[in-house]
Amino acid sequence: MKNTLLFICFILTQISVVSKAVANDLDDLRQELKNLPDSSKLIRLNELLYQNNRNIVFKTYADMLLEEAQKQKNDHYKGNALLSIMRYYYSRNPDSLRFYLKQAEPIYLATNRIVDLCRVKGWNIYTLVNAGTHDQVIKEVESLKELATRFNYQEGIDMANQALANFYFNIGLKEEGVSLCREILQGMEERGVSRIRRYYLLRLLLNQESKQEYLFKLDTCIKNCEKEGITQLDTEHSLPVLKQSYHLYSAQYYINQKDPALTYFHLQKLDELEQQYNMNTERLMKSFLWMHYYNLVGKYDKALAIIDWLKQTLSDNKRFNDWIKVEDIRADIYYKMGKGMESAKAYRDSKVVHDSVIQAQYYEDLAKLRTQREVDKLELQSKELELEAEKSRARSWVFGGGAIVLLLLCGVLGFLAYSRHRYGARLKIAKEKAEEADHLKSAFLANMNHEIRTPLNAIVGFSQVIAEESDIETRREFAKIIQNNNELLQRLIEDVLDISKIESNTLTFVFTDQDLQALMKDIHSVISLRMPENVELLLDDCPRFTFHTDRNRLTQVLTNLLTNAIKHTHEGYIRFGYKVAADEICFYVTDTGEGIPEDQLERVFDRFVKLTEWTTGVGLGLAISKALVTKLGGRMEVRSKQGEGSTFSVIFPV
Structure with missing residues (x-):
């Protein structure tokens, strides 16, 4: 310490x-600049900027150069400063990059710096892809192509196509992206484009698929540089950096080929490069490669040790998709080691996180759609204001033509405006209702997707494992898990059908006179078979009463309430019955379970609501019960205190 x-x-x-x-x-620099003439100030700041492009004061020099160039109205040095500032914000703050791009574009066009303009426009496209603003990507790609074509700059077209290929990869169109990259690479080789440009493209291809063909091209590039004595391709990429990339991608390739000897060879070469040139390989990437190598050669303990570190690091960095892949590998290793239960647990954890990531992604996309909707509303309001301004100018012009014409036109315009307003208001209400219905449908489908996939994943996963498991106790445990998930899936389908019938008003009711004492005893007999060991089911003494209702639907409501109480009561009792008053009858279910937090009481009757992620079921029982009670002409109430239990009441008029 x-x-x-x-x-x-x-x-x-x-x-x-x-x-x-x-x-x-x-x-000291500011003092030095005071003693220099204006032209020398710009030269000196420009030298410092490019001498310190990797230094911590790099951004400060760029800001000082921009300020001085603006003061002297020198577009050349202003362009240099803006290029450095945009490079600084490229990986830090894309919005700032776009802010400075608007300033730089007219300067680069005026000074014919098309290469720099195409470069920063390419950066902008990459930031749009990474931010998920896909609707703007195609427009920016076409803009970059149009600019490069106008100035006959073929490499600018290559930049646009390369950014488009990256976009294809990002949205899952891998084949289209690879095909476009190969087409760009062929054109570059025919034109003899610089090695660094080809290296960027090869790296993009190798990130998508490890192929011997791409590795050979990268190796050939390295050997040609060595023959020609080239040690630096640009300010950021030296020859050792290319070698580092080659050995990383080669190790990945031979892992896919299941060749441990060549995998180990390239991993050792990486270590030698780091020691020789004092380089740092990204630790996560290296750890992934060593993990795959140890798994390949059967050194499972070492692989598991790396997996433990990777899981913690990936979790801290919120890289949940990579976390899922690592957990799947852990499950596979446990299975190879004969540890069936550990393998099943790892597989289950992986699927739970996978479903959570999908759901989180859905809600993130939904939030983006809502944000876009707000933006569209603001744009609509802006256009309405512009339209109103145009109308005001038109009225002023008409006023100059004479009072009579003005009155006539105002009358006509007033009538048209009123009609348009009424039509617009109706159209807006209809649009909002349609959008609300669409959003509700999307949310419902997303929830159904998640709730159906959870038991299906368990059924599929454990069905695959049970076939290869020899231990009879483990097989029984797996069979029990599969059966429970089958029942959960069946209840989900039945609940969804009930919800559908309720919403479409096709649910039928058969009203007859019912002996409530006999009905409650029947329910007690059925529910008592489901009770856990530490919980007692109590039926209160109820007065003899004949009630005119639908027996099946009333039984379904009370059974749902009792089942819900069983889920949340681990010791104590569950008491139910009914009380008859002068003008109403009240059925009740009281438990000594977990209780409901006060801030959740308003939500318990909503669809897909579960107080904890570990509660069994899908969260439709209470929603269906409330809808059935409403259809039967009653109402539902709930009283609860966390840690002491809950009471659900169903009240019908007599």
Whole structure:
């Protein structure tokens, strides 16, 4: 602990020293610039900017150059500063990149800097793809192609097509993306385009599929650079960087080929490069490769140790899709080691997180749609304001033509405006209702997708494992899990059919006189068979009473309430019965279970609502019960205190 505190103090001291040194250097620079003529100031700042493009003061020099260039109205140096600032914001703040792109575009067009303009437009497209704003991507790609075609800049067209291929990969159109990349690469090779441009494209292809063909091209590029004595392809990519990429992708390729010897060879080459050139390979990527290698050669303990680290790191970084892949590999390793239960648990955890990610993604997309809807509303309001302004100008012009014409036109315009307003109001209400219905339908389908997939995943997963499991107790446990999920799926389908019938008003009711004492005893007999060991089912003494109702639907409501009480009561009792008053009859179900938080009482009758993620069922029972009670002419109430239990009441008029 003491050593750790000393180390932290040392780091803070070093940061403070570096910050003071940077501040002193900037003060010295400002003093130096005061003594220089205007033209020399720009030259000096430009030199410092490109000498320190990887330094912590890089952005400061770019801002100083931009300020001085704007003061002197020098578009050349203004363009240099803007290019550096946009490169800085490319991976940090895409909105700031677009802000400066609007300033830079007219400058680059005026000074014929088409290469730089195409480059930053390409950066912008990549940020749009990464942000998920797909509706703007195609428009920006076409804009970049039009610009490059207008100035006969073929590499600009390649940049646009490469960004389009990346977009295809992002939305799952892998074949289209690979085909487009191969077409671009062939054209580059025919024209003899620079090696660094071809390297970017090869890297994009290798990220999608490891092929010997692409590795051979990358290896050939490296060997040609060595023959020609080239050690630096551009400011960011040296020859060792290309070698590092080659060995990373090669290791991935030979893992896919299940060749442990060549996999190990390339992993060792990576270590040698790091030591020789003091390089850092991204640790997550390397850990993935070593994990696959140890799994390949049967060193499962080492693979599991890496998996433990990867799971924690991926969870901290919210990379849940990669977390799911790692957990699937863990399940596979446990299965190979003969640990069936651990394998099944890992498989189940993977599927639970997978379903949660899908649901989270859906709600994220839904939020984006809502945001876009608000933006569309604002645009509509803006257009309405513009239209109103146009009408005002038209009225002013008519007023100059004479009072009589003005009165006539105002009368006509007033009538048209009133008619249009009424039509627009009706259209707006209809549109909002349609959008609300569409959103409700989307939310319902998303919930159904999640709820059906959860038991299906368990059935499919354990059905595959049970066929290969030899231990009879484990097979029985798996069979029990499959049976429970079958019953859950069956209840879900029945509940959804009931909901559908209720909403379409096709649910039929058969009203007859019912002896409530006999009905309650029948329900007690059925429910008592489902009771857990530590919970007692009590039927209160009820007065003899004949009630005119639908026996099946009333039984369904009370059974749903009792089943819900069983889920949330682990000890104590569940009491039910009815009381008859002068003008109403009240059925009740009281339990000593978990209770319901006060802030959740209003939500318990909504669809797909479950108080915890671990509660069995799909959350439709109470919603169906309330709808049935309403159809039968009654109402439902609930009283609850968390930790003490709940009471659900069903009240009908007599």
